[in-house]
Amino acid sequence: MAVKDDIRSAARRPAKESGVYFAVSACSVIAVLLLWWTASRNPWVNPLFLPSPADVWSAFADIAREGYKGSTMLAHIGASLRRIFTALLLVFVTAVPLGILCGRNRLIRAVFDPFIEFYRPLPPLAYYSLLVLWFGIQDTSKVILLFLSGFAPMFIAAVYSARRIPADRINGARSLGANGFRLYAFVIFPSCLPDLLTGLRTAVGVTYATLVAAEMVAAVSGIGWMVLDASKYLRSDIIYAAIIIMGIIAILIDSAIRLLIRKVSPWIES
Structure with missing residues (x-):
């Protein structure tokens, strides 16, 4: 009976701790919002640099109701997400197999x-002009820029995860008849999957940060483009509203990946 009580108390403890951490996070957000509201109500900062929360909310409501520059807010969000997810799909189907091969074979890695x-350390804007020159000003160059920004962290995560697979696991699978494609598909890839999903979180962050650069040239839609276009007219309320939208979308994407990590590898805290 005592053992059952210990198990129940251990199960309740993480849920209680999660509630405490959530409350702390909520208090932090509320404190920042109050500080923002107080600063905007007093002549501490020029309203051009720090619009009030009410002005930002009004700008968000206007964009949600009337759109921005001829396109709805959902159209701008959809344009950005289409570019990002296309690039991330290309990243996953290329960087993962190549990274795993490089992690298992030093000769391929040397190539x-x-x-x-x-x-990898080059700023995206350093080679974006070349991409525009080679692939034009349409979405192709933008997707390739996002792809290149996310490829390196995904590749490194795949190499690292493939190299740290225990030799006993590989030898055991081979002794049971796993070779070639079956070894990679049913042993190596599942072993790498938790690290790959963690690398995907990093790749999403880097790719998302490159979005504004990708939408700088000849774009007429997208959340990043909204920020750049609003800055030309000193519409700081729209800039803040668009940045908040981008942040919320990034949190939702990251939360989905963290949920997937917990499903795949529940023993890892994410």
Whole structure:
């Protein structure tokens, strides 16, 4: 009976701790909002640099109701998400298999590693002009820029996860007849999956941060483009509203990935 009580108390403890952490996070957000409201109500900061929460909410309501520059808010969000998810899909189907192969084979890694390490630290804007020159000003160059920004962190995560698979697991699978494609599909890839999903979180963050740069050239839609266009007219209320929309979308995407990580590997805290 005592053992059952210990198990129940242990199960309740994480839920109670999660509630405490959520309350702390909520209090932090409320404190920042109060500080923002107080600063906007007093002449501490020029309203051009820090509009009031009411002005930002009004700008958000106007965009939601009337759209921005001929397109609805959902159309702008959809344009940005289409570019991001297309790039992330390409990242996952290319960086993951290549990274796993490089992690399991030093010769293949020696071929690709210099190129990845060369372009990985480069700022996206450093080579965006070349992408526009090669692929034009349409969405192709934007998707490729987002793809390149997310490829390196996904590739590194795949290499790292493939290299740290215990040799006993590989040898055990081979002794049971797993070879070639079956070894990679049913042993190596599932072993790498938790690290790959963690790498995907990093890739999403880097790709999302590159969105504004991707929508700088010849774009007429997208949340990043809204920020750039509003800055031309000093519409700081629209800039703040668009940034908040981007942040909320990023939180939702990251939460979905964290949920997937918990489903795949419940023993890992995410």
